Structures are given as C-alpha cells and as structure tokens.
Amino acid sequence: MLLLCVHRLGYVLPVEICVNIISLSAGPISGGRSTYARKRRARSIGRCWRCYRVYPPICNSKCDNRTCRPGISPNYKVVTFIRGWSN
Structure with missing residues (x-):
C-alpha cells in the first residue's frame, strides 16, 4: 500500500x-451498527447477541439465541461492546 501511495500518478509523494494517509484511512474494525456487526462482535467474545449471556451455554440457561431477552442487569461493558456504542 505504501508503494502505491509513493508512486501515485507518476510523481513521488x-x-x-503516505504514512499519514494510510493511518487515517484505516478505521476501526468493529465499528458497524448493523445486526450482522452485532452478531460478529458477540461471537468474538462468546456471548449471545440478543441477551448478552455466555453462548453456547455452559449448563441449563435461559438463552437459546433465538427467543431470549436480556436479564435484569446485564454486564454494561458487554452490552456496550456488542451494541457498538462508544465510551
């Protein structure tokens, strides 16, 4: 990528x-707001994207990853990460 930036349009930058352009163009990897992005982030930390519980469950759990709902007090850090909210 750096070589493409240096020899762009026939002149040398x-x-x-070039390093500044490349560093500014690389955005956060997990910054999406869609349900696909939420599912991807939840899968990366081993949680359900709907109820924020550990998934797959270790023992009997209320989470089936289809019809579950968040509990009374879910872990706020996990909710923030999965929903894509900024701090």
Whole structure:
C-alpha cells in the first residue's frame, strides 16, 4: 500500500504524507451498527447477541439465541461492546 501511495500518478509523494494517509484511512474494525456487526462482535467474545449471556451455554440457561431477552442487569461493558456504542 505504501508503494502505491509513493508512486501515485507518476510523481513521488513524501513518505510522511503516505504514512499519514494510510493511518487515517484505516478505521476501526468493529465499528458497524448493523445486526450482522452485532452478531460478529458477540461471537468474538462468546456471548449471545440478543441477551448478552455466555453462548453456547455452559449448563441449563435461559438463552437459546433465538427467543431470549436480556436479564435484569446485564454486564454494561458487554452490552456496550456488542451494541457498538462508544465510551
């Protein structure tokens, strides 16, 4: 990518500018707000995307990953990460 930036359009750009462009263009990996993004983030930490419980469950659980609802007081850090809210 750096070589493409340096030799762009037939002239040479300074390397500092190229590094700055590349660092600004790379956004956060898990920044989506869709349900697909929520499911992906929940799967990455081993939680259900609907009720925020551990999934797959260790023993009998209220979570079936289809009709479950959040409990009375879910872990706020987990909810924030899965829903994609900023701090």
